């Protein structure tokens with residue numbers, strides 16, 4: 001792409017033609033505030049906080065909606081620009097409830113940040129404010145219109161990324177509001193992203209609401225394990241409570257861009273599920289009984305050795321998992337196939353229908369690393385059995401021991417199978 | 424009859440007094456559709472050139488040269504091109520386009536067809552204000568008549584050029600008169616004005632090159648074709664040429680639409696054509712061109728009514744439709760009523776207009792009610808400064824200008840409200 005030379009507050013840079021002023025300014029190390037602009041959404045130019053001055057032009061221009069041109073001199077630090085931005089801030093706050101202390105967005109709210117950055121600290125508006133009741137709009141979101149600044153990001157996310165008009169802008173003038181149509185609920189599975197990109201506390205996540213302040217969280221970069229897409233996420237971890245409180249999207253242009261699906265967003269609750277196995281247990285006549293790791297491992301290895309010695313390695317089946325990392329896949333193969341000579345080795349697949357939105361697909365392959373398992377050789381060898389046959393053989397008693405490396409089929413086959421262990 | 428305009432012969436309204444002036448029969452009897460026939464013998468470029476030379480400037484408010492606008496439509500593109508007729512006339516004070524639609528719809532159609540031919544459009548849309556139900560019926564009927572007579576449809580007058588005309592009825596929003604709001608509305612969306620550039624001439628209706636023209640603008644076109652550009656350019660002051668429909672309302676004895684040359688004096692319009700103010704009361708102020716134009720004082724009415732003169736005087740010509748206010752008018756209340764209109768009609772898209780218009784309205788009401796403080800006047804002016812120029816479309820400006828105009832021109836009266844804690848005129852009006 002052709003490069004053009006432009007100046008930002010006197011600083012000359014060379015940028016790709018067609019870049020807007022907000023992005024170009026970033027390259028010059030200059031911050032242009034923006035509410036409605038989002039790199040992943042269509043430019044609407046409605047909030048007007050990004051107004052910039054162009055040398056030689058009387059009118060300010062919207063930085064999001066203006067592309068750089070050769071020789072342009074953009075001024076972002078004039079009084080005129082500061083006044084206009086401060087005015088936009090004052091306008092945005094005239095009907096705002098100023099309820100930061102009880103707003104879930106507090107601490108990560110663009111409106112709050114810009115108020116500190118751009119002012120003004122006092123309002124000249126001395127009239128009764130317009131108010132709206134809080135509303136459930138589906139999509140695991142709560143809408144508080146009092147705080148909405150009508151940036152249109154939510155509407156455009158649904159329209160452009162999900163390809164659905166599930167949330168719209170209604171009415172006009174100062175009575176303009178965001179809402180669902182005829183009381184219908186938002187149903188698309190990308191709606192959770194709205195809570196990430198709503199610049200204020202107008203659309204917040206029911207799941208995370210009132211759980212913690214964002215500054216209490218330790219944010220850990222991670223990858224979502226719920227399908228083969230592998231969306232990049234940020235896990236919000238509350239260290240003091242030792243609890244994960246939310247997943248949010250982490251930008252990765254090659255994978256998920258700015259978005260994640262709601263399954264991944266809510267896909268951490270199992271971590272704190274009461275029924276989750278967190279310590280070894282032995283199933284006996286009285287149900288599960290806790291045992292120590294030592295005891296468990298000794299017993300498993302002893303009975304494995306016993307079974308292999310008496311019946312051979314073909315009496316043992318190993319069920320790996322498409323959710324394991326490459327390292328774990330490698331170990332599965334190295335220990336069981338190469339080390340113990342086990343041939344019944346496979347992993348279960350859990351396909352579901354793919355969900356295709358306009359600009360985002362939730363993959364149908366629910367195993368994040370099936371490819372890794374296959375590449376590492378987690379597969380039956382020398383006419384070893386696959387998942388289903390292994391389970392049947394265990395039930396019939398030809399297979400004496402089954403090892404599940406993650407999750408077990410339900411019910412766990414018992415009859416005839418002398419030992420089964422799952423990790 | 425007034426002297427300055429005595430020699431002027433009306434052309435646009437010429438046959439409107441006749442019975443059934445809206446029918447094809449009457450229209451043709453007076454030379455109707457002859458301009459279309461002779462236009463089709465010329466090339467589109469020749470028509471554009473003709474309109475350019477005539478000096479015709481858009482009658483929708485902004486006064487943009489029509490021929491130049493037509494010239495912006497790109498040639499050599501495969502995309503279809505569209506002509507959109509702006510019949511949304513919703514500016515308070517304006518009622519001239521309505522007259523053309525009701526009394527001479529074929530004149531509009533003929534202009535629309537010539538314009539479409541000039542820009543290479545095969546489809547024209549007439550976007551008519553929802554409240555104009557009567558006019559919409561007449562127009563629909565006229566389109567039907569014209570289609571039956573071969574002026575609309577395939578191979579018009581035996582030429583290779585075809586053009587369909589479709590009417591679209593709006594749903595009652597002032598903002599749908601803004602040309603890109605109109606285009607969005609035509610596309611079936613919310614009438615939210617678009618960011619410009621790109622301009623409609625390049626990316627307009629359905630993403631294709633589009634010209635939006637006002638009804639009166641297009642009604643001038645057949646006459647330019649018939650009588651030549653020299654005739655048109657010879658009427659009115661330089662760079663502000665042509666006949667003009669002035670819609671006069673407010674405190675005048677004879678409100679109505681008057682066809683006069685551009686540049687008529689406002690005093691003449693009020694006193695000669697409007698036959699003065701009832702009870703011979705003094706004129707206190709005039710909104711010269713529809714509600715968005717800053718008010719001028721009663722002692723400023725010796726002014727030429729044209730685009731450039733009114734702009735120089737700090738106001739605007741707008742649609743050329745003056746609203747006259749006599750000395751019984753409370754200017755704070757007038758300002759409030761204007762502000763209330765714009766607050767109601769703001770599309771709600773951009774922050775300064777959406778929030779600012781409501782704020783202006785509240786400030787003005789507070790002052791009018793006698794609760795105002797002097798600082799409210801400063802706030803009012805600063806809010807207008809912060810709306811103006813900072814929005815997507817000109818509605819923001821259109822709201823800011825009159826509010827500022829009233830507050831500046833009648834500062835004394837505003838201060839009187841604030842200091843006396845009431846509207847001094849309320850009693851007098853009863």
Ligand SMILES: Cc1cc2nc3c(=O)[nH]c(=O)nc-3n(C[C@H](O)[C@H](O)[C@H](O)COP(=O)(O)O)c2cc1C
Nearest residue numbers: 481482483509511512513600601602636637640817
């Ligand atoms: C808020 C707003 C409302 C407008 N309403 C009308 C209208 O009702 N009719 C009209 O012809 N032009 C209206 N205009 C002007 C149009 O945007 C456009 O300039 C005009 O239709 C162009 O036609 P012209 O060049 O023939 O004047 C409006 C402009 C604004 C900003």
Ligand code: SF4
Nearest residue numbers: 148149151152154198
């Ligand atoms: S709800 Fe949030 S994202 Fe949607 S328009 Fe309002 S502020 Fe913007």
Ligand code: SF4
Nearest residue numbers: 770772773776814816
């Ligand atoms: S200036 Fe007002 S009417 Fe025009 S786009 Fe902005 S909000 Fe809408």
Ligand code: FES
Nearest residue numbers: 036045047048064
């Ligand atoms: S960021 Fe440019 S107008 Fe909102």
